[in-house]
Amino acid sequence: MDYEIFDLGDVTLQSGMTLPSAFLAYKTYGRLNAKKDNVIVYPTAFGDWHVQNEWLIGNGMALDPQNYFIIVPNLLGNGLSSSPSNTPPPFDRANFPQVTIYDNVKLQHRLVTEKFGIEKIALVVGWSMGGIQSFQWGASYPDMVERIAPFAGVAKTWPQTHVVLEGMKAPLLAAVGFDSSKLNQLTSEDMRAVGRVYAGWGLSQAFYREELYRSMGFDSLTDFMAGVWEDSFMKMDPHNVLAMIWTGQNADISANPAYNGDFDEALRSIKALACVMPGSTDLFCTAEDNEYEAKLIPNAVFSPIESIWGHFAGRGINRVDNQFIDDNLKRLLALGTNE
Structure with a gap:
């Protein structure tokens, strides 16, 4: 097993349902420094495990374990964190309770604060549903998150x-x-x-x-x-x-008590420096949707990945796309925040 487990106990979800003995599977890369200010959170996407995020982590890259403490929490439902496949009856398989992106980020926040005592996050980055989580982090914890970098991920699931x-x-x-x-x-x-x-x-x-x-x-x-x-x-x-x-279809950074469905207000509330990177030919997390979102985030740069790899421009397969993402992350991390 190349990952760790953070036990959350019985968790009350946004739906009001209780998920008993919930847990997050996560992996860390690098070391937390004495000031605890070298933290990057990098959530997984739909169907992915932490190992599928590793293409973006490495020496000399923006996400360099020699400089940063990188935490990769696995999405609830992905088979490693609490999921239908690993939860005992009566909440197994089709009986697993409905989990939101808001739930995921709230539980990741517990991991970051309770397990590691972290108060500031230098960057939250993610692809696809990991991108939605990075937007959610920025909206849920605007004073904690200094930078966000969603790529091929939107801040809510638009109708299409x-x-x-x-x-x-x-x-x-x-x-x-x-x-x-x-x-x-x-x-x-x-x-x-x-x-x-x-x-x-x-x-x-x-x-x-x-x-x-x-x-x-x-x-x-x-x-x-x-x-x-x-x-x-x-x-x-x-x-x-x-x-x-279900988590994906109901994703919306404003669907919680902080914003009561006011999507524009949730975007305007993100204080983090943001680099929003859609795939220029993404067919269902479109650059157009991301552009709308980026315009409302006060400190956002809209930087499309010009690629014919569609949604998979952010998947770590095509070298040119990978370089573009890494370069943008290096630029973003080099920017000072307004502390």
Whole structure:
């Protein structure tokens, strides 16, 4: 096991439900300095584990463990932190309670403060649903978070993004005849169709037209669909996926008592220096949505990743995109904050 567990005890979620014996799985890189001011929080995205974040961590990079103490908390529902697949009855599988992004960040805040005694965070960074968490950190704890850098992630699930996630959920519901009482019959085999649905959204039209999958070692579109999309989704537990889809569909940094649904006010309340990096061809976390958000954050720079890798411009696969993200993070970390 290359990660640690932070026990949260019985947690009352935003829904009012109690998640008993909740826990966060997390991994740290580097050392916390004496002043405890070299902290970077880097939450995981939908379906990812901490190991999938490691492409952005390394010596000489912006997220350099020689300079920073980097905490990577795993998303609730991802199979490592409390999830449908690892929670005992009666909250296992389809009975797992609904968890929000707000819940995730609130529990991560407990990890950061209770476990490590940290009061200031230099940067919260994340891809996709990790990006939503970085926005949430900025809105929930504006005096604690000095910088945020969401890439290919929006501050709320805009309507079309909601529809995309609904499309990913549909094959699992279809597998049980849209009878929610039969959801516990789902198996990983049922995830094959979910991978096929997502294949059209994760990358851009130009990516497929230019056959860039060949640069990843696939000779045909069929091989790529099976080798990347089917394979990666079939490794996921269907109940974990349904839980994370619910979290994603209901993501909104203003959907909490601090902002009561006033999205613009939540964005205006973020004090952190922000670098918002959408993928220029992202089909469901669009640059247009991010641009709206960045304009309302007082100290935000809008810096699209010009790439035909779509949503996956932020996935750590394409070297040019990786360099762009790392360069932007270096610039952001070099900026002083108004302390």
